[in-house]
Amino acid sequence: VDIWAIGVITFLLLSGESPFGGCCVGDSNAVVKDNILNARYSFEPEEYWEHVSDDAKAFISMILVLEPGKRPNAHDCQQHTWMHDMNVAGSKALRPNVVDALRSFREFSDLRRLLCEVIGFTLLPEQILDLRKEFEKLDVEGSGEITLKTLKQVLMEQDSGSVRNLTVEEVEDIFNSMRMHKEDTTVHWHHFLAAGLSECPVDERNHRLAFERLDNEKKGYITLNNILELMGPQSLTKSEESLQSLWADSTEIICRTTSKIQYDDFVKIMAMDDDDDIF
Known part of the structure; x- marks a missing residue:
């Protein structure tokens, strides 16, 4: 050269x-x-x-x-x-609806974020194609990870079209919500996929596979312990006692029970509007 x-x-x-x-x-x-x-x-x-x-x-x-x-x-x-x-x-702006999805993900509970990630692992290549293109706008080095610095630069580029009155604090909150483990300094592709799941065409097959992964004992229902085992203690931003209380309150409203979620209830949870995130 x-x-x-x-x-x-x-x-x-x-x-x-x-x-x-x-x-x-x-x-x-x-x-x-x-x-x-x-x-x-x-x-x-x-x-x-x-x-x-x-x-x-x-x-x-x-x-x-x-x-x-x-x-x-x-x-x-x-x-x-x-x-x-x-x-x-030179990165193109993220689509406004993707930015909105990332903003909504900030408000999700630890439990629902985990469920989104589980479903993300069941998606086929054609289901994630569009969101993958959005991720590549942030993954400037092609490493499969994005940094807080890059997220700030892209989301807060004044002429990017991505900005929805985002403050530095909001961008940091978005980044932190996508970190699956507290010690992570980058966000991996699958965590970004979980945050942008609402922009993917999820179908019954995905729900069924995700439910079966959580219900690994094939009981026909999932419990809080199933989810905690998958998350691991390093992923929790709340105490286990707080999560147990959240689980009991949420499942009682959705499932009319305080301990178990069956498949139909699981589908209802994943179909909830962002504004109705009681889980």
Whole structure:
């Protein structure tokens, strides 16, 4: 890879001028050659560069170094801050209904979030295609994970169209709601899928598979213990006693019992409107 040429082209694209002269009348070939041989250039005139970030200038300066051995390699260039910022800035806005789904997910109980994740594992590729595209707008490195920094940059980009009067605190709440474990510093794809589940065409097959996974003893119903076993203690944001109280109150309203959820009741829970999230 011709790293030097990348620096020259970047300079030209950002300013409209060659770094070493030659574009203007009066620049002799001898002067241009001397500038090239000595890597002599400047970010002037100011009006050409006032709109260009310091990170972009630093990227050029890192490359246009006289000694080849001191220039970065292609990987170093890709890892530069400016390149990462460009990836984020170039990300398309999340669809407004996806943003709304993420906002609603903040209000879900630990139990319902877990149920959403269980259903997420039952979805077929064609059911998650659209939401996967939305996730890829946030997963700029293609790692299968997203960071709080990237989520903030995409959701709070003023011209992105994603913003629904979101504050920094709201974006942080959205991110935290998608972290399955308290110690996680990133959000994995399956946790994002759980948060955006309302944007996927879930059908009876998905409900049945999810219920059977929870009812691994094939009793015909699920209990709080089934869910707690799947969640693990590190996933809980409330005490087990609080969850037991929530479970009893919710199941009594939905199922007319305080301990068991049968399949039909499970379907009702997953079909509840976001505003009616009593579970």
